Amino acid sequence: MQEKPVVSVVLPAYNEAMRLEMAVMEIIKALEKIGYDYEVIIAEDGSTDGTAEIAAKLADGNRIRHLHSDERLGKGGAILRAFEAAKGSIVAFVDVDLSTDLKHLKELIDAIAVEGYDIAIGSRLTKGSKAERPVRRNVASKVYNFLVRFMLGSKVKDHQCGFKAFKKDLILDLGKKAKDRHWFWDTEVLVLAQREGLRIKEIPVEWKQSKDSKISLAKDSGYMLGKLFQMWAEETRSSRKFLVFSIILAVSIIAGIASFVGLENVVSILLSANPYYITLAAVIYALSYVVRGERFRYIVSRLGYTVSLVFSTESVAISQTMNVVTPVRVGDVARAYVFRLRDVPFTTSISGLAVERIFDLAAVVFIAFVAIAVTGFSNPSPFYALAMLFVIVALLAAFSRMENILGRIARDAKRLMDMRNSAVIFVQSAIIWLIDVIVCYLVLIGLGGAQFANPVFLPAVMLAVSIANVSKVIPLTPGGIxxxxxxxxxxxxxxxxxxxxxxxxxxxxIDHGLKNLITLILGLVAVASLNIRLRELR
Incomplete structure (x- = not known):
């Protein structure tokens, strides 16, 4: 009886008729050199171009096996099915395009068989690696891996290199826990592995993108990011400590103030509100989103990308909605995701968002200082915000010198801050926040009566709105509630x-509640208009 193979190498294959045979031969050649008993499994995933027939001819019933599926299982699903059928105690998969140099195969297997790691993965982003691919794909990969580390707490640098090996007994259980069965499967597996304390070795590899790569940067990036946000949302739902704390904090603050000022008095004031002024405030605030949309459309256009005002406004509404319902500014990342629908790179969107935030803070601080000058009321918050603004600009200048993705984002942001662009964006930002002031002023008249219709009260409203918004810079509660x-x-x-x-x-x-309500309504309308699933954004 043939001895049980030590290593089972899986080749996931969907419509790979042109290069499958060569890939199998190269894999066998590499395995023969490294001295392990082995088998090669072609995980053929519902192909329609003759791949199944080629795989069947290659299968010899011994070293080469063919697993066929009539229906598409997805890359992750096909790999997991092959792992379940594998005879080896160590299982690995290698992409059919052989982008990763097979000279690293021995190191990959040795990491588990000799060094005792649970998982070994090829990495294009660790020191010593060498990856040849277009700049756009390189940037997209770095952004994606950064987001995985940032949002899911992963320590792995490269989650998507198609060159991975596992201890079979561990990956079977882990692979089934992963919910995705396509491109996101191995990212999810690596994140789950770290949560379970498994040892992972990243091996720097030489990698060259195949000319016939089947990955669509726009389509597949959108899919991957949607799955990333979905997993992040599920992680948040399963461990809501901070979210629960932030909600409790918000409710406690509101309840505490209501108790202090007298709940009955507050209810009486709310019931006597003038609906005309409240409605007018709501309409004006809704229209302010057009200005917000135009500002970001202008910012993106200065970086070389054209989108419509309607799309930009919808994207802003979606991002602001996300910021309302979460205690962290997830909406900013969500906006970058939405802009990918128009092929605007993440780095461009993030650069634009950084500039938008800088000028938001600048406009709010400006309004606060004007109000302080007029009212004579002393408050240190604008000074703290101004200091923060200087720190942010200084950091931007420092980051722009870096030769990495952060440096690229910072350099794009600096491009937007020349004299002309700065003037335009500042004016737009000032208009946005003055509208915010006007909305609050109308609410004041609607609740307090005609005595507050005198413009002499406007500077005090400017002060209250600006400092209240400065308080939201550190998002301790959902939407700063x-x-x-x-x-x-x-x-x-x-x-x-x-x-x-x-x-x-x-x-x-009423001021804050009205603004949040309008934001939520516009955000949901935008989600429906763009046909985006909320699960992709949460």
Whole structure:
């Protein structure tokens, strides 16, 4: 009886008739050199171009086996099925295009058989690796891997290189736990492996992109990022410690203020609100999204990409919606994802978002200082925000000198901050935040009555809105709920004569609640318009 093979190497194959035979022969040649008993399994995944027939001819019932599926299982599904059928105690898979130099195969197998690692993976992003591929794909890969590390806490540098080996007994259980069965499968497996404390070795490899690569940068990047956000959302749902804490904090702040100022008084004020002013405030705030959309459309256009005003506005609405419902600024990443639908690179979107945030802060600080000058009210928050602004700009300048993806983002951001662009973006940002002030002012009149219709109260509203928004820079609660109301109530009650704390709190509740409600409505409309599933964004 033939001795059980030590190594089973899987070749996932979908419509690979042109290069399957050569790949099998090269794999066998490499395996013969490294001295392990082996088998090669062709995991043929519902091909329609004759791959199944070629695989059947290559199969010899001994060293080469063919596993056929009538239906597409997906890359991950085909690999997992082959691993289940494998005879080896060590299982590996290698992409049919052989982009990874097979001279690394021995090192890959030795990492498990000799060094005792649970998983060994080829890496194009570790020191000593050499990868030849177009700049766009290189940037996309680095952004994707950065997001996996940032959002899912992975320590692995390259999750997607098609050159991996596993201890069979471990990967069978781990592979079934992974929910995806296509391109995202191995990313998910590596993240889960780290959660279970498995030892992973990353091996720097020489890698050259195949001329016949079947990966679509736009389509497959969107799929991968959708799955990344989905896994992140599920992780968040399963371990909601921070989210639960932030919600409890928001509710506690609101309840505490209501108790302090008198809940009955607040309810009475809310019930007597003038619907005309509240409705007008809602309409004006909704229209402000057109200005927000135009600002980001302008920013992206300065970096060489053209999108419509409608699309840009929808994307902004979606990102702001995500920022409302989460205690961290996930919406910024979501906007970059949405812009990929128009083939705008992630680095471009992130650069634009960085500039947008800088000018948001600059406009808010400017409005705050104008209000302080007019009212004479002293508050240190704008000074802290101004210091933060200088730090951010200094960091941007420092990052721009780096020769990596962060440096590229920073350099693009700096390009947007020349005299002309800065003037345009600052004016747009100032308009956006002045609209925010006007909305709050209308809410004040709607709740407080005609006595507050005098423009003399406008500077105090400017101060309250600007400082309340500065308080949201550090997102402790979803959408800044609670912290915004607390700051605005305090500013109104202390800076505006004739306004009691109950009215101040009522204004902050309606102002912030109205803005968040409009944002959520516009965000959901935009999601429907762009045919994006919420699960892809959460």
């Amino acid at each position: 609670g912290t915004y109301e607390a700051v605005m109530t305090g500013i109104f009650a202390s800076s505006m004569s004739g306004m009691d704390a109950s009215l101040a709190f009522a204004v902050s509740l």
